[in-house]
Amino acid sequence: MIKVQDITKVYNIGPIEIRAVNGLDVAIDAGEFLSIVGPSGSGKTTLLHLIGLLDAPTSGSISIDDMETGALSAKELTRLRREKIGFVFQEFNLLPVLNARENVELPLRYLKVSGEERHRRAMQALDMVGLTDRANNRPSQLSGGEQQRVAIARALVTNPVLVLADEPTGELDTYNTCKVIELMRDLNRETGQTFAIVTHDPMVADYTRRIITLRDGKVASDTAGPEAELACEDGNDDAR
Amino acid sequence: MFKYVLRNMWRRKARTFLTVFGIVVGIFALTVLGALSARLNQQVKGAETWFTSKISVVPGGGSLFGGSDAYLELSKVDEIEAVPGVKSAVAGFGLLLTGESTGFGAPELIVGADLAKAEDLLNLLEIDKGRILQEGDQGKVVLGSTLADKFEVGVGDTVELRGKDFEVVGIYGPTLSAPDSFAFVSYDDALDLFRAVNPYFKVDNIAATIDVIPQPGVNMEELATRIQDTVPGIKVISPAEAKKQISQFSLIFNAILLGIGFIALIVGGLSIINTMIMSVSERTQEIGLKKAIGAETGSVLSEYLLESALIGFFGGLIGMLLGVLAVYLLNNATASSQVAVFTITTTVVVGPVVFATVLGTAAGLFPALRAARLKPIDALKED
Numbered sequence: 210m211i212k213v214q215d216i217t218k219v220y221n222i223g224p225i226e227i228r229a230v231n232g233l234d235v236a237i238d239a240g241e242f243l244s245i246v247g248p249s250g251s252g253k254t255t256l257l258h259l260i261g262l263l264d265a266p267t268s269g270s271i272s273i274d275d276m277e278t279g280a281l282s283a284k285e286l287t288r289l290r291r292e293k294i295g296f297v298f299q300e301f302n303l304l305p306v307l308n309a310r311e312n313v314e315l316p317l318r319y320l321k322v323s324g325e326e327r328h329r330r331a332m333q334a335l336d337m338v339g340l341t342d343r344a345n346n347r348p349s350q351l352s353g354g355e356q357q358r359v360a361i362a363r364a365l366v367t368n369p370v371l372v373l374a375d376e377p378t379g380e381l382d383t384y385n386t387c388k389v390i391e392l393m394r395d396l397n398r399e400t401g402q403t404f405a406i407v408t409h410d411p412m413v414a415d416y417t418r419r420i421i422t423l424r425d426g427k428v429a430s431d432t433a434g435p436e437a438e439l440a441c442e443d444g445n446d447d448a449r
Numbered sequence: 450m451f452k453y454v455l456r457n458m459w460r461r462k463a464r465t466f467l468t469v470f471g472i473v474v475g476i477f478a479l480t481v482l483g484a485l486s487a488r489l490n491q492q493v494k495g496a497e498t499w500f501t502s503k504i505s506v507v508p509g510g511g512s513l514f515g516g517s518d519a520y521l522e523l524s525k526v527d528e529i530e531a532v533p534g535v536k537s538a539v540a541g542f543g544l545l546l547t548g549e550s551t552g553f554g555a556p557e558l559i560v561g562a563d564l565a566k567a568e569d570l571l572n573l574l575e576i577d578k579g580r581i582l583q584e585g586d587q588g589k590v591v592l593g594s595t596l597a598d599k600f601e602v603g604v605g606d607t608v609e610l611r612g613k614d615f616e617v618v619g620i621y622g623p624t625l626s627a628p629d630s631f632a633f634v635s636y637d638d639a640l641d642l643f644r645a646v647n648p649y650f651k652v653d654n655i656a657a658t659i660d661v662i663p664q665p666g667v668n669m670e671e672l673a674t675r676i677q678d679t680v681p682g683i684k685v686i687s688p689a690e691a692k693k694q695i696s697q698f699s700l701i702f703n704a705i706l707l708g709i710g711f712i713a714l715i716v717g718g719l720s721i722i723n724t725m726i727m728s729v730s731e732r733t734q735e736i737g738l739k740k741a742i743g744a745e746t747g748s749v750l751s752e753y754l755l756e757s758a759l760i761g762f763f764g765g766l767i768g769m770l771l772g773v774l775a776v777y778l779l780n781n782a783t784a785s786s787q788v789a790v791f792t793i794t795t796t797v798v799v800g801p802v803v804f805a806t807v808l809g810t811a812a813g814l815f816p817a818l819r820a821a822r823l824k825p826i827d828a829l830k831e832d
Contacts, residue, residue: 258826263741283746284745287740287745288743291743296741298738298741298829306453311453316743319743319744319745319748
């Protein structure tokens with residue numbers, strides 16, 4: 210589904226040249242549940258941004274569903290993101306002035322879905338993440354775990370073929386980390402949507418089916434993950 | 450989107466309030482001055498119809514509003530009437546109704562006219578009740594609408610002018626200008642009143658002004674020049690000249706108004722720009738997020754434009770309402786003296802609000818473009 214060929218991404222900070230991604234090849238098939246790991250500065254987030262079409266590579270090519278993305282205009286890239294990709298970020302994820310349902314509705318607004326349909330689909334997505342009863346709460350009234358689940362609902366509401374998550378559990382405790390990963394894996398199994406998760410946390414990687422390890426902007430190893438069974442211990446859902 | 454933008458504004462209540470308040474102050478001043486200017490323009494316009502439908506003749510060196518202590522010999526009336534194109538020349542004599550001027554607005558005047566010839570002149574104004582003065586009227590008065598209201602008299606009542614009783618035979622309809630505070634009497638009555646207050650001033654056969662009514666179809670400007678060239682010792686004020694003298698009043702005032710508007714524009718505009726730049730930089734990551742999940746450039750642009758337009762609109766609306774309230778209270782406070790200082794017109798009400806909204810939108814353009822042009826990746830990375 211996604212084919213990344215020999216891409217590099219070079220940042221110039223003053224006179225210093227930083228090769229965040231340096232000749233990287235990777236292919237991701239539909240329905241995968243994978244993690245991207247590696248030390249800080251290994252290029253994980255940059256790779257995620259490139260696959261998510263938020264950034265363009267300095268060289269190399271990225272194609273999604275056999276469509277070469279390098280030649281697309283900013284407007285076409287925006288449309289492709291809107292229609293095919295869902296994002297979950299580590300923080301600054303939800304708009305504070307919107308309640309949970311309105312946050313989930315946001316991508317549908319950009320897809321020009323009508324109000325009633327938006328409402329229905331947002332509630333459906335909130336149901337998938339088990340938060341229908343929190344639909345009218347603002348982010349500040351939700352726990353960290355709940356906020357991240359709302360973000361996942363927002364990523365899923367457009368039925369994207371690809372969900373990209375950047376450190377989705379970075380600010381969560383063990384219990385909530387477990388619940389969020391469990392949710393993503395269940396969704397992957399039920400809907401067949403592709404999930405790519407960037408993480409620092411070895412426990413998170415162990416739950417995935419494939420682990421791509423980056424080092425110095427290159428793929429250092431690409432192995433099958435243990436896909437460990439999840440057993441989330443009892444915890445406080447409201448922990449932040 | 451509307452609701453969302455309002456909520457965003459509500460996030461920084463104090464800042465939004467202060468910015469709106471800045472606009473309120475400017476628009477308040479603009480509204481009050483606008484009402485003042487509207488009133489002045491109304492008077493000027495009314496005065497124009499009165500002064501430009503005839504040719505005024507004053508003593509040499511004078512202007513439409515006096516400025517000369519000299520008087521015209523009554524013999525000038527005949528000389529002027531001899532000029533081809535003149536239908537009639539009416540000797541007039543005016544004096545202040547009370548000893549002093551009333552301050553703002555047109556002075557209250559007793560206007561005496563030679564009733565034998567004044568029919569055309571007196572018909573320049575529209576009679577509301579009763580009749581205009583006729584030849585032979587003595588001790589009779591026709592009042593302008595403001596004076597009639599002030600004295601609380603109707604046709605048939607008696608009114609005292611400078612110690613002498615006059616019978617009200619007619620009342621003119623409101624012109625919203627100078628003639629509203631005129632009391633029209635016969636030339637002889639006016640002269641008598643003048644003599645009564647100036648016992649040592651021996652006057653006879655004089656006129657303060659001579660009003661010239663042209664024959665139909667005669668070019669008034671050409672006629673004015675002809676009179677000036679033919680009759681010595683007078684100053685002829687043509688309709689165009691009268692218009693110029695009158696509009697000089699409003700020109701200065703409108704310039705002041707423009708100045709206030711300009712200051713409001715700069716101060717209000719800068720404060721909106723400042724606020725919007727802060728809003729955009731505070732919400733950089735939110736903008737990045739929106740763009741990441743598929744927001745178009747135009748959608749972000751219109752969101753921030755709407756926000757700044759709303760700041761302008763609210764500031765304009767509140768400022769205008771406060772201004773109208775102030776004008777209303779001020780007009781009420783001066784109502785007893787029959788001097789309305791302000792006029793509320795559609796322009797006075799709608800103008801400032803439109804102005805503030807356009808200002809807000811324009812001021813928001815730069816920050817909104819900045820927000821809309823953010824690359825999602827840069828916006829998300831920002832800390």
